[in-house]
Amino acid sequence: MTPLFAADPAAAFGQFVLIGLVSGLLYALIALGYTMVYGIVELINFAHGDLFMLGCFLSLEVCLLVGARTQSEAGTPAGLAAVALMLVAAPLFCAALNVAVDRAVYKPLRTAPKLAPLVSAIGVSFVFMGVGLFWKGATDVTFPDLLGPRVTDPAAAPPEPANLLDGTGLRFTFKDLMVVLVTLPTMAALTLFVRYTTLGKAMRATAQNPTAAQLMGINVDRVIAATFALGGALAGVGSVVYSLYFNTVNYQMGFQNGVYAFTAAVLGGIGNIPGAVLGGIMIGLVKTLGGAYIGSEWSEALIFAILVVVLIFRPNGLLGARTREKV
Amino acid sequence: MSPRAVLSAAWLPVLFLALAALPFVPDKQVGLYAQQLTPIFILALLALGLNVVVGYTGLLHLGIAAFFGIGAYTVGILTVQTFPFQLAFPVAVLVGVLASAALGVATTAPTLRLRGDYLALVTMGFGLIIVFVIRNLDAITEGTRGLNPVTPKLLPGVDDPDLRPIRPANLGWGRYWYDYPYFYLLCLGLLALTNVLLRNLERSRLGRAWVALREDELAASCMGLNPARLKLTAIALGAAIAGLAGGLYAVAQQTTGGPEAYDFNRSMITLCCVILGGLGNRPGVLLGVFLLVGYDMVLTPVLDTYVQKREFQELFPAWMQGKQYLKVSGWRLFIFGAALIVMMRFRPSGLLPAARTKHELG
Numbered sequence: 001m002t003p004l005f006a007a008d009p010a011a012a013f014g015q016f017v018l019i020g021l022v023s024g025l026l027y028a029l030i031a032l033g034y035t036m037v038y039g040i041v042e043l044i045n046f047a048h049g050d051l052f053m054l055g056c057f058l059s060l061e062v063c064l065l066v067g068a069r070t071q072s073e074a075g076t077p078a079g080l081a082a083v084a085l086m087l088v089a090a091p092l093f094c095a096a097l098n099v100a101v102d103r104a105v106y107k108p109l110r111t112a113p114k115l116a117p118l119v120s121a122i123g124v125s126f127v128f129m130g131v132g133l134f135w136k137g138a139t140d141v142t143f144p145d146l147l148g149p150r151v152t153d154p155a156a157a158p159p160e161p162a163n164l165l166d167g168t169g170l171r172f173t174f175k176d177l178m179v180v181l182v183t184l185p186t187m188a189a190l191t192l193f194v195r196y197t198t199l200g201k202a203m204r205a206t207a208q209n210p211t212a213a214q215l216m217g218i219n220v221d222r223v224i225a226a227t228f229a230l231g232g233a234l235a236g237v238g239s240v241v242y243s244l245y246f247n248t249v250n251y252q253m254g255f256q257n258g259v260y261a262f263t264a265a266v267l268g269g270i271g272n273i274p275g276a277v278l279g280g281i282m283i284g285l286v287k288t289l290g291g292a293y294i295g296s297e298w299s300e301a302l303i304f305a306i307l308v309v310v311l312i313f314r315p316n317g318l319l320g321a322r323t324r325e326k327v
Numbered sequence: 328m329s330p331r332a333v334l335s336a337a338w339l340p341v342l343f344l345a346l347a348a349l350p351f352v353p354d355k356q357v358g359l360y361a362q363q364l365t366p367i368f369i370l371a372l373l374a375l376g377l378n379v380v381v382g383y384t385g386l387l388h389l390g391i392a393a394f395f396g397i398g399a400y401t402v403g404i405l406t407v408q409t410f411p412f413q414l415a416f417p418v419a420v421l422v423g424v425l426a427s428a429a430l431g432v433a434t435t436a437p438t439l440r441l442r443g444d445y446l447a448l449v450t451m452g453f454g455l456i457i458v459f460v461i462r463n464l465d466a467i468t469e470g471t472r473g474l475n476p477v478t479p480k481l482l483p484g485v486d487d488p489d490l491r492p493i494r495p496a497n498l499g500w501g502r503y504w505y506d507y508p509y510f511y512l513l514c515l516g517l518l519a520l521t522n523v524l525l526r527n528l529e530r531s532r533l534g535r536a537w538v539a540l541r542e543d544e545l546a547a548s549c550m551g552l553n554p555a556r557l558k559l560t561a562i563a564l565g566a567a568i569a570g571l572a573g574g575l576y577a578v579a580q581q582t583t584g585g586p587e588a589y590d591f592n593r594s595m596i597t598l599c600c601v602i603l604g605g606l607g608n609r610p611g612v613l614l615g616v617f618l619l620v621g622y623d624m625v626l627t628p629v630l631d632t633y634v635q636k637r638e639f640q641e642l643f644p645a646w647m648q649g650k651q652y653l654k655v656s657g658w659r660l661f662i663f664g665a666a667l668i669v670m671m672r673f674r675p676s677g678l679l680p681a682a683r684t685k686h687e688l689g
Contacts, residue, residue, distance in 0.1 A: 044444050105668055112675060114443065115387065119602055120671040122595060126664025133660065134652050255591070259455070266448055301459035304452035311449050312437045 011169045024284020025183040029238040030261035031276040033231035039271035040227045046121040049258015050128035055094045055239030056249040059086040079146040091236030098232030132251030140250045143243045147175040269320020350508035368514040371616040374600045376568030382607035384561040385541030387447040390454025394566040396589030398423040398573025403474035403583040416479040420574040427570025431562040461586040475582030605677030630655040
């Protein structure tokens, strides 16, 4: 076992950066769903965070159904099977739900002024929260810890899980690895998808100019539906990883995490995929480092302060292109 | 004048007069209803403030509750026993209004370059920051407990406990007379005054300039209007009204309450009221507040009590009894959300749309 960090500020800093990067990847994953939808239909999908929350609840149901109820299944074949099953079920569920909501709520408003879909999205968010409240009640629900404990406080006594970075002075467990193993390939696949597939090209064309895309023979409605499906699937993947990582879910978690993800998307330049990843990682780092060195009660305020400052100086986000006003 | 115009223009003064007469009805039950109406007046003020920003000027502001909180906490800090100020009620409320307006200008001035969604985001961010500050500045705001008791003296130099804007609840009929109607009438009067003020403003140069800005910022600036100045005046006025509402709220509750009273939910529900009733249309906004807040604060508890009755519960199988979905309050979020969705689909400009055509919500 590596020694404690309390006496070694540099190692503690490194550890916090590592934790920040891992949780940042999670926020980035949820942010990608926001950014995809915004890029195509210019809708700030307020319901995305709550869709993510419903994904967490479905993952929990899958877990209970498979019989993986406690952390005694951690690392066992049954536990890993449950994880694999969740990674299929939650994205499918969230994608289907997102497409259904798009058809029922946003599609009739496609030509309406911009405020209408935004307000509808807030409405959908409330409805999802209502569903979550009925589904799992108003209190915190424990999610079975199938991946073993995570590293939270470097100063605390080292817990049981094997350290994958033994000897470096840092701690990085199987759980952290899991986050990286799911999020990075997902992000890479998304980038490749948008860049190289026909549907991805159709998405980019629709994002630039829906009318022109339609004139070129692109079925814009199908492209939009596919975008909502993809955004929902990302929320689903995010929900599985998040639940397994933090092990607590409740019906209000969607708002907070949605706001983080949303902030991440905006920081990077909403509609911009690398921007969302950059923004997510920034938020993870700010939250972890701010929590460690300033006080966890201020870390959230810090995130929004950074959002405000970035937007004041770069109104289109860090990587966002300057848009000219259409007359 | 179309019938609807007559309706929307004429019912307000009548309604205000009827409400003003309410506390003089010698019936304890009516008195209790009157008491329940006071918070609705206060939240109506808040919604009118938001309406100046979103409805007239078209700036989607998602953090109006921050100004509500600034008003409430300013009045709290200036009047509670634990601080040395202990100013009188009108002075404290006035300071709250000014502080709120100043905060509005200070937070909006740097963001004038932003438009649409980004502005919505920044205002949401400001709103959230304010809530965190309130929660974490324990030494000043008492954290999650809130400042209390907020029972300011009535006038500068007068410190007679019997002459407070509102005294600890005393619902016996004899005392009730001197206690509650004063504050009830004050809130109603301020609401009526704000209404008259806004009605005149709507027809003034400034009001028409705001609407021009909402309809088309580019065209408005080409016609020689100064969008930056217009936005700042709108936000200053909106924030001032919200601050006034906040100050009254703290006094009505006799505590600032915890920071939750000023969070994103409050902003959202106020926005719902404005949109449900009719964005940019004063009588519509008041109707929206009456429906949504009335449903939330008056109807829900009444229905909940009814639903919890034994004979009603026994209509359902045992496994359903006592569950969340057998409580009306459990459906609160659901109903708010569904109302928003249905409204946007079928009546996007609200129940009572504004007379002028709208760009933001067709």
